[in-house]
Amino acid sequence: MLIDQFMLANPQFIEKISAALDESADVKSDLIKEYGGTVITVTCGTYRIERDPFAYTIIVHPEEENLEAAPEVVKEATDSIGEINVDTRCLAMLDRELLDDKSLLERYQQLWFSGQDKACRDLLRDNGGAVRYGFRRDGDELGIFQVPGADIICLWPKNIESLKAEAPSAAEAEA
Numbered sequence: 001m002l003i004d005q006f007m008l009a010n011p012q013f014i015e016k017i018s019a020a021l022d023e024s025a026d027v028k029s030d031l032i033k034e035y036g037g038t039v040i041t042v043t044c045g046t047y048r049i050e051r052d053p054f055a056y057t058i059i060v061h062p063e064e065e066n067l068e069a070a071p072e073v074v075k076e077a078t079d080s081i082g083e084i085n086v087d088t089r090c091l092a093m094l095d096r097e098l099l100d101d102k103s104l105l106e107r108y109q110q111l112w113f114s115g116q117d118k119a120c121r122d123l124l125r126d127n128g129g130a131v132r133y134g135f136r137r138d139g140d141e142l143g144i145f146q147v148p149g150a151d152i153i154c155l156w157p158k159n160i161e162s163l164k165a166e167a168p169s170a171a172e173a174e175a
Contacts, residue, residue: 003037
């Protein structure tokens with residue numbers, strides 16, 4: 001699942017997901033969508049995440065997949081499978097089943113509300129999750145695309161042109 005990092009500490013989300021503990025995966029997926037996230041089905045395994053801040057892309061791919069031609073892979077990601085809103089600038093990626101671990105969510109929430117953002121991200125990483133920053137300081141709306149027939153997921157901002165307009169020119173960057 002992909003979701004804004006804050007939602008894993010959001011009291012309303014925690015309450016609803018805890019109440020749905022014995023519900024079907026579809027019910028949990030609907031709750032995740034209600035809170036701005038999405039669930040993607042991929043083959044079990046270890047995945048790598050490549051973030052290119054200059055191309056404004058994030059690519060999630062099986063560890064054994066060689067992505068030397070990342071720009072070409074992004075072009076091949078033509079199946080639109082959703083979008084995600086990232087308000088806190090940080091995207092959490094984890095197995096949906098981790099939401100069944102109430103103590104993990106409580107620990108995350110305690111860390112979050114005590115201002116320990118890095119410890120929150122470390123907790124997710126320690127439990128097989130990942131976090132990646134978006135591209136804009138004030139949040140992102142990312143489109144989620146998949147390479148047809150492959151477990152390769154690509155994310156990029158829905159409005160890349162506004163990002164490029166905000167980016168400093170090469171001359172400004174050198175100054």
